[in-house]
Amino acid sequence: MTGVEWLALGIKVLGAFGLLLLATLLNVWVERKVLADMQNRLGPMRAGPFGVLQTVADGLKLFFKESIMPRKAEVGMYLLAPFLAVVPAFLIFVNIPWGGSFHIGETEVVLQGADLDIGLLFILAMSSIAVYAVVLAGWSSGSKYPLLGGVRATAQAISYEAAIGLSLVSVVLFTATQGDGGTLSLYEIVQRQSGTWADVHPIVGWVPRWNIIPQIAAFVIFLTAAVAETNRAPFDLVEAEQELVGGFHTEYSGMRFAMFFLAEYVNIFSMSALTATLFLGGWLGPTWEGTLPAFISGALPTVWFLIKTYAIFFIFIWIRATLPRLRYDQLMSLGWKRLIPGALGWLVLSGLVLAFRQFGAPWG
C-alpha cells in the first residue's frame, strides 16, 4: 500500500470513529432536550449554551466515581462485559456509508469504514454479539436482579433479532431485482436507491427511489424490532426500574457503568443510520454538482445522511415519549405472533410480486 492509501484508510477509520463519538455525545443531549420539550420542561440548561455540554459534565463526573465490584462477582467476565458491549456497537457502524466519495490524487476515498461484501450479515452478527455483553454482565454480577435482567434481555433480544433478520431478507430480495444481481454490500444497496420512480408513472417522477416505498411493511417491522433490539422504551424491560432495580448493570458503577451507557447510545445511532441507509437512500440526495463550490457539494451527501439518520433518531425519542412500557407477555406475543409471521408473510408476498414482474405469470 502506498502512502496515499494509508492516508485514505486513516481518514475512513478516524472519520467514522470520530463521527460516532461526537454524535453520541450530542445525542444524549438531543434526546434529553426533545423529551423535555415534549413534556413541557426545559431540560438541561446549565452546562454550556442550552446545556449542550451536559453529557461532557456527566461523563467527567463518572471519572471521579468509585468503581465497586460485588464480592460474589465472576471477576473475568465482569471486567470483560464492558468491552463486549462497546466494541460490537462500534463495529455495526463500520459498514455504513456516511458520505459520497472524493479523490486524493488518483486514489478514490469512499466515506465508509469498510465496504464488506457480506455487509448486512456482518451487521446482524455484530448485533448478536452485543447480546453477550448484556447476558454476561447480568450473570457475572452474582446478584439476583442483574441475573433476571440479563435473562430477560436475552429472550427479548433473540426474539426481535429473528424479526430483524427476516424483515431484511425482503429488502435484499427487492434490491437484487433493482440492478445487476443480488448484493449485501451497503454501498451497493444505497447506489441502487438512486433516481426516481419516473419509469413507473410520470406522476411520481419526483419521488425518490427509496426502499421505504416498495418495502413499507419491512420498514415498519424493522423499525419496531430495532427499537426492541436497542432496549429502548417501550421495550426497555431489560432495565425496568420498578421491577429489576437497574437491570443487568445494577452492580456496575463509575466508568464501567458509563461504558454500557456509551454502547447503548452508539447502538441507537448505528441503528438509526442503518435504517436510513436501507430504507431512506442513505447519503443520496441532490448535490448540485457544478453549481455549488466543489467542497460544498462534496460535503452534502454527509449532510443528507445525517438529516435522515436524525429523522429516524427523532422517531426513537418520539416513541419513548409517547408509549408506556409493555408487559413482558405483551412484548413476547408482539414479537412472535405479529412481527415474525408478518415478516415471513411479507417476504412471501414480495417474492411472488417480484417473480410475476420478472418471469411473468406461471400459466402465461
Add this chain to the structure above:
Amino acid sequence: MSTYFESYLTVGAFVALGAVLVLVMLGVAAVLRPSKPKMTKAEIYECGVDPVGTGWSQTYVRYFVFGLLFLIFDVEAVFVFPWAIAAEELGMFGLIAIILFTLTLVEGLVYAAKKGVLQWE
C-alpha cells in the same frame, strides 16, 4: 494488498480503536477515582436492605423454549439470505422451494402456539 483484506484491515482497526477507547477511559478513571473498599460496599444491591439468600435466582423455563424457537428462525434466515441474493438465477423453482420451506417453519410456529408455548402466564 487486495481490497478484500484492506476492508477487513479497517474492521480490525475499528476493533482495536474501540478496545483502546474503553481501556483508556477505564484507565484514566482508575487513576482519578477514589478507592476505599469496605465489606458492606461489596455486598450486592437489593434496594438497601441486606441481601437475602444467594446471588442466584430461579428463572422461568419458558425463556429456554423461546431460545429453541429462535434457533429455528435464525437458521432459516441463514438459508433465506443466499436465496434472496440469487433469486433471479434460481427463478420460479427457487421461489416455490423457499415458500414451501417457509411454510414448514410457520407450521412449526403454529404448532408451538397451539401447544401454548407462546402464552406467557
